[in-house]
Amino acid sequence: MVLKNNIKVALIGNPNTGKTSLFNQLTGLTQKVGNYPGITVDKKEGSSKLSNNHTATITDLPGTYSINPTSLDESIVLKTLLKKNIKSSPDVILVVADAENLKRNLLLFSQIKDLEIPTVLAINMVDQMKRKGITIDLRLLKEELNTEVVLISARKSEGIENLKAAIIKCHVAAKASPMCSVNHKIDPDYFDKLKEISSNYSLYELWLMVTQNNYPESITPEEKEKLLAFKQDTSKLKKYQHKETIYRYQEINKILKKTYLIDKTKGTDLRGRLDRVFTHKIFGYFFFFLILLLIFQAIFDWASLPMDYIDGAFADISGYLKNELPQGVLTDLLTEGIIPGIGGVIIFIPQIAILFLFIAILEETGYMSRVVFLMDKIMRKFGMNGKSVIPLISGTACAIPAVMATRTISSWKERLITILVVPFTTCSARLPVYAILIALIIPNKKIFGFYSLQGFTLLMLYVLGFATAILSAYILQKTLKIKTSSFFVVEMPNYKIPSVKNVVFEVIEKTKAFVLGAGKIILALSVILWFLASNGPSSFDTIEKEIKENKVNIGLADDELQQKIASAKLENSYIGIMGKSIEPAIRPLGYDWKIGIALITSFAAREVFVGTLATIYSVESDNENTSTIKEKMASEVNPITKEKVFNFPVGMSLLVFYAFAMQCMATFAIVKRETKTWKWPLIQLFGMTGLAYVSAFIVYQILS
Amino acid sequence: MSTIASLQIGEIGYISEESLDEIPLKLLEMGCVPGAEVQLIQVAPLKDPLYIIVNGSHLAIRKETALLIKIIKAQ
Numbered sequence: 001m002v003l004k005n006n007i008k009v010a011l012i013g014n015p016n017t018g019k020t021s022l023f024n025q026l027t028g029l030t031q032k033v034g035n036y037p038g039i040t041v042d043k044k045e046g047s048s049k050l051s052n053n054h055t056a057t058i059t060d061l062p063g064t065y066s067i068n069p070t071s072l073d074e075s076i077v078l079k080t081l082l083k084k085n086i087k088s089s090p091d092v093i094l095v096v097a098d099a100e101n102l103k104r105n106l107l108l109f110s111q112i113k114d115l116e117i118p119t120v121l122a123i124n125m126v127d128q129m130k131r132k133g134i135t136i137d138l139r140l141l142k143e144e145l146n147t148e149v150v151l152i153s154a155r156k157s158e159g160i161e162n163l164k165a166a167i168i169k170c171h172v173a174a175k176a177s178p179m180c181s182v183n184h185k186i187d188p189d190y191f192d193k194l195k196e197i198s199s200n201y202s203l204y205e206l207w208l209m210v211t212q213n214n215y216p217e218s219i220t221p222e223e224k225e226k227l228l229a230f231k232q233d234t235s236k237l238k239k240y241q242h243k244e245t246i247y248r249y250q251e252i253n254k255i256l257k258k259t260y261l262i263d264k265t266k267g268t269d270l271r272g273r274l275d276r277v278f279t280h281k282i283f284g285y286f287f288f289f290l291i292l293l294l295i296f297q298a299i300f301d302w303a304s305l306p307m308d309y310i311d312g313a314f315a316d317i318s319g320y321l322k323n324e325l326p327q328g329v330l331t332d333l334l335t336e337g338i339i340p341g342i343g344g345v346i347i348f349i350p351q352i353a354i355l356f357l358f359i360a361i362l363e364e365t366g367y368m369s370r371v372v373f374l375m376d377k378i379m380r381k382f383g384m385n386g387k388s389v390i391p392l393i394s395g396t397a398c399a400i401p402a403v404m405a406t407r408t409i410s411s412w413k414e415r416l417i418t419i420l421v422v423p424f425t426t427c428s429a430r431l432p433v434y435a436i437l438i439a440l441i442i443p444n445k446k447i448f449g450f451y452s453l454q455g456f457t458l459l460m461l462y463v464l465g466f467a468t469a470i471l472s473a474y475i476l477q478k479t480l481k482i483k484t485s486s487f488f489v490v491e492m493p494n495y496k497i498p499s500v501k502n503v504v505f506e507v508i509e510k511t512k513a514f515v516l517g518a519g520k521i522i523l524a525l526s527v528i529l530w531f532l533a534s535n536g537p538s539s540f541d542t543i544e545k546e547i548k549e550n551k552v553n554i555g556l557a558d559d560e561l562q563q564k565i566a567s568a569k570l571e572n573s574y575i576g577i578m579g580k581s582i583e584p585a586i587r588p589l590g591y592d593w594k595i596g597i598a599l600i601t602s603f604a605a606r607e608v609f610v611g612t613l614a615t616i617y618s619v620e621s622d623n624e625n626t627s628t629i630k631e632k633m634a635s636e637v638n639p640i641t642k643e644k645v646f647n648f649p650v651g652m653s654l655l656v657f658y659a660f661a662m663q664c665m666a667t668f669a670i671v672k673r674e675t676k677t678w679k680w681p682l683i684q685l686f687g688m689t690g691l692a693y694v695s696a697f698i699v700y701q702i703l704s
Numbered sequence: 705m706s707t708i709a710s711l712q713i714g715e716i717g718y719i720s721e722e723s724l725d726e727i728p729l730k731l732l733e734m735g736c737v738p739g740a741e742v743q744l745i746q747v748a749p750l751k752d753p754l755y756i757i758v759n760g761s762h763l764a765i766r767k768e769t770a771l772l773i774k775i776i777k778a779q
Contacts, residue, residue: 066733104735104761242724245732271762272745279746279755373764377752386753386764487728487769492755492762 007056007171008089009048010080012112013096014105015063016366016493018124021154022096023060024501031060031505043076050164054171059090065104067111068212068241070487071410075214081115082205082216092171093119094163099129099136099151100494102260106252107245113147113179114204118170120148122163127153133263141259146177155499180251182207186243197226211237271494278370288371292393295358296462299351299396299428306350314343333530341526344607345519348398351428353511355397359390360506364498372490382470383477384421385414385488392418392469395425396462399667400517401510403674413484417476419674420684423667424469424660426462429518429606433658434461436610439630441651464659472687518666522605525665529575529601529608536573543568575601589657589693590650590700592638599657604665606658649703653696661692706777708756708770711744717775718742719758726772735759742775 013019023031027046044060061080062073069075083089093112097105102123113119123136142149148166152159182191182204194210195203200218209215210230219227231237278284318335325331362368368390376386387409394402402422409415426434438454445453544565547553553561570576579597586596594613602609613633636645662668662685671681711717719727721738736742736758745762746755752767 066730068729068733070730101760103759107733107735238729239725241729242727242732245729246724246737249735249737275746275755279748281749369764373746373753373755374748376764376766377748377750487730488753488766489728489731489734489769490753490764491734492764494762 005054005171007050007054007167008091009056009058009167010090010093011058011060011096012077012093012108013063014065014098014101014108014491016491017063017096017098017101017105018154019060019063019096020502020505021499022122022124022152023058024505025154025157025160026056027058048164050168054168056164056167058094064108066108067208072407078208078212078214081112081117082208082214090117092167093117094122094167095119096122096124096154099123099125099134100132102136103249103252103256106256107248109145110179110248110252111204113145113177114182114202116176116178116202116204118147118174118176120150120163120166120170121145122150122152122159124152124154126151127156127158133265135261137259141255144255144259145179147175178202178204180248182244182247185247186240190240194230198223211241271492274495275370275492278367279373284370284374288374291358291362295355295393296396298354298358303350303354307347310343310347310350314339314346318343332534333527336534337527337530338523340611341523344526344605344611345515345522348428348514348518348607349511351431352397352401352514353507355394356401356507356510357503359394360503360510361498363390363506364496364502366493366495369490369492373492376488376490380414382473383414383417383480384473385409385411385418386490388414388418391422392425392466395422395427395469398427398429398514398518399423399425399664400670401513403667403670404513406674410487411484413477413480413482416482416675416680417473417480419671420476420680420687421469421473423662423664423684423688424465424472426465426659427606427664429664430461430465430658432607433602433609434458434655436613436630436633437646437651437655437658440633440646441648461655461659464656468660468691517670518605518664521665521669522608525601525604525608526611529612532575532578533570533573536569536577540569540572543572570597588700589696590653590704592645594636595645595650595654603663606663609658649700652703653700656699657692657696659692660688660695662688705774708742708744708754708765708773708775709751709767711742711775711777713744713746716741716743716778718778720774720776723772723774726774728769728772731763731765731769731773734763735761736763736773741778742773 011019011023023044023046026048030048031044031046046058046060048056048058050056059080061077064074064077066074067078067081069078080090081093093115095105095109095112097109109119109121129135136151138149138151148170150159150163150166152163154160191203191207194206197206201209206227209219209227213231215224215227278287318339321339322331322335325334359368362371371389372386374386375389379386379388388406391402391405394405399422402425403419406415406418406422409418435458438457442454442457447453447456547565547568548561553564571580575597576593578600579593582596582600583591583593586599591599598609598612601612633646634644637643638645668681668685671684672678675681705720706717708717719736719738719740719742724738727736740759742756742758744754744756747753748755753764754767754770755762755764756770757763
C-alpha cells in the first residue's frame with residue numbers, strides 16, 4: 001500500500017493578484033470555512049490532489065502587502081507563519097504574485113523567504129504578459145530567488161499542473177534559505193546579538209517577534225525576556241524597519257534588472273481612461289448613485305418573486321404535514337415551530353444573495369476601490385472610513401456579514417464606529433414588519449399622481465435608517481476617546497471582468513454566514529416561542545373548558561369558538577403573561593399587551609413580529625397570509641376605549657421603534673465576537689433600544 | 705519643499721531621501737521608497753484623498769499622508 005503524503009500549503013499574496021482564483025482553481029468544491037484556533041477569524045481551507053501520491057491541504061490566508069500587519073485580516077498571516085514546528089504550521093508556502101506588478105509582490109515574497117520555510121512562487125496572469133509587453137527569464141529568476149518559480153494563469157487554468165509538481169518538489173527538497181538576510185547592511189552587531197537569543201528560530205522570525213510583539217507558543221520565558229529588551233528603543237526599531245524595506249527593494253531591483261523586462265510602449269491605458277470617468281468629481285458620484293439605485297431596485301423587485309414562492313412552499317409543507325401526521329405535541333412542534341422557523345430563515349436568502357452578488361461583482365471588477373476613493377473624505381467627516389461604504393451597503397441586507405466586512409479597516413476607531421452604526425441601516429428583517437404596518441396605516445394613494453404613498457413611506461424609512469447611522473457615527477466620533485492612527489491606503493487595482501466562479505463562491509460564502517449566524521438563532525427562537533405560546537401555568541389548562549362551558553359562547557359556530565379558545569390560551573400562556581407584565585412600560589408608546597408580546601418575541605429577531613401577531617390574532621400559523629393578518633389587525637379594538645388599536649399614531653410609533661431598536665441577537669453575538677468585549681455590544685443594545693423607546697414615545701405623544 | 709500634495713494632476717515627481725523617516729512603513733512596503741517616481745492621477749473633492757501611481761502601484765492615500773512625503777518635481 002502506498003501511503004499518501006499530505007502537504008500543508010499556506011496560500012499568500014498581495015490583494016488583487018488572483019489569489020482567490022487560484023484557491024478556487026486548486027480546491028474547487030472541497031473548500032470550507034472554519035475558525036483559526038484562538039482567533040475568531042474565518043479560515044478558508046480546501047484540499048487538492050497534487051499527484052497520485054500527494055494531496056495538499058490548502059489554507060487561503062487574507063491578502064496582504066507585507067508580513068507586518070496593519071489590520072486584523074493581515075495579522076492572521078503573521079500569526080499563522082510564526083507558528084512553527086507545530087501540527088498546524090504550513091509545510092510549504094505558496095506565494096502568488098501578479099506578473100504586472102512583480103516588484104512589489106516580491107517584497108512580501110522576500111519577507112516570507114527569510115522565515116526559512118520552503119516557499120514556491122507562482123507568477124499569475126501570465127496570459128496578459130504579451131499584451132502588456134512583459135518578458136520574464138524564468139530560469140534565471142529561479143536561480144536568483146533560489147526557489148521554485150512557476151508561471152500560471154489561474155483564470156485560464158494554465159500552469160496549474162506545473163505548480164502542483166513544484167509544490168511537491170519544494171516539499172521534498174525542504175530547501176529553506178533566507179533571501180536577503182536583513183542584518184548585514186543595517187547593523188551587524190545589533191542583529192548578531194538578536195540571533196544569539198535562540199537557535200530555534202531564524203533571525204527574521206526573532207526580528208518579527210520584536211517588532212510585531214507577537215510570539216509563538218513555543219517561546220520560552222527566558223527567550224521572551226531577552227527579546228523584550230530589544231523593544232526598549234522603539235525609534236531604533238522603526239528606523240531599522242524602514243532600512244530593511246529599502247534594502248529589500250534594492251535586492252529585488254537587482255534581481256529584476258537581470259530577469260524582468262517591460263516594454264512600456266505596449267499595453268493600452270484602459271485603466272486610466274476608465275478611472276477618468278469612475279473617479280471623476282461629478283460623473284464618479286453620479287455613476288455610483290446609479291449603481292446604488294440598481295442594487296435597491298434588484299433587492300425589492302427581483303427578490304420578491306422567489307420570496308413569495310418560498311413563503312408559499314413552507315406554508316404548504318406545514319399544512320400538508322399537519323394533515324398527514326398524527327395529532328400530538330411533536331407534530332405541533334414540527335408544523336408550528338420548526339418548519340415556519342426554517343422558512344423564516346430561508347425567506348431572506350434571495351435578498352441577501354442578490355445583494356452579495358452585486359457586491360462581489362463590484363469588488364471583482366475593481367470598481368469598489370474607486371468608491372472607497374470617492375467616499376473616504378465624506379465618510380471621514382462622520383468618523384468613518386472610505387472602506388465603511390461596503391459594510392453600510394451590506395447592512396441593507398443583513399448586519400452580520402456587514403460587521404464582518406469591517407475587518408479591512410485598519411483604524412480601530414473608524415472600524416468600531418462603523419460596527420456600532422451598521423445595524424441602523426434597514427436590513428431585510430425589518431421589511432416584513434414595515435410592510436404590514438405601512439399597509440395598515442398609510443392609505444394606498446398616489447402622490448403627484450404617480451408615486452405610491454406607501455412606497456414613499458418605505459423609502460423614507462430607508463433614509464431614516466441611513467441618516468441615523470450617519471448621525472450617530474458623527475456623535476460617536478466626537479464622544480469616543482480612542483487614540484488611533486488614521487493611516488489609510490487603498491490600492492486601485494486594474495479593471496477586470498469578474499470570474500463567475502469567484503463571484504458564485506463569494507455569494508455562497510456570505511449567504512452561509514447569514515444562514516449559520518442569524519439562521520440558528522431565528523430557528524431556535526421560533527421553537528422557544530412556540531413552547532412559550534403553547535404552554536402556561538395552571539390557568540392555561542383549564543381555559544379551554546371554561547370557554548366551552550361559558551354560556552356566552554354557546555351557539556357560536558365551531559370556527560369562532562376555536563379562535564376564541566386560541567386567543568384565550570395565548571393570553572394565559574407564559575408569553576401572554578410576559579406581555580401583560582411589560583404593558584405599563586409600553587403604554588406611553590401606545591402599545592397594548594398583545595403588541596408587547598410581539599415586542600418581546602421580536603427582541604431576538606425583528607421579523608418574528610409578524611408571525612407573533614399572526615398567532616395572537618388567532619390566524620392559523622401555517623397560513624401567514626398578510627391580508628388576513630392585516631384585516632384582523634385593522635379591526636382590533638381596545639376593549640376599554642373602543643378605539644382601534646392599530647391607528648395612525650400607534651403604527652408610526654411602531655415603525656420608528658423598529659427602525660431604531662437593536663433587535664437582533666445574531667448581530668449582538670457577532671459584535672461581541674468582533675470587538676472581543678461585552679462593552680460595545682451592550683452599549684449598542686442599550687443605546688439603540690433607548691433611542692427607539694424615546695423616539696417612539698415622542699412620535700406617539702405628538703400624533704395622538 | 706514640495707510634497708506629493710503639491711503635485712498637479714498628471715505631474716511627476718521623485719520621492720526625496722529626506723522624508724524616509726516620515727513615510728509610514730506600509731507605504732514604503734507598497735513601493736513608496738525614496739527615489740521612486742510618483743505621478744498624481746486624480747484627486748477627490750477637497751483634494752483628499754489623492755490617487756497616485758508610485759513605483760508601478762496605483763494607490764489612493766489621504767492628504768495628511770501625502771503632506772509627509774517630500775518630493776523633487778520632474779523638470
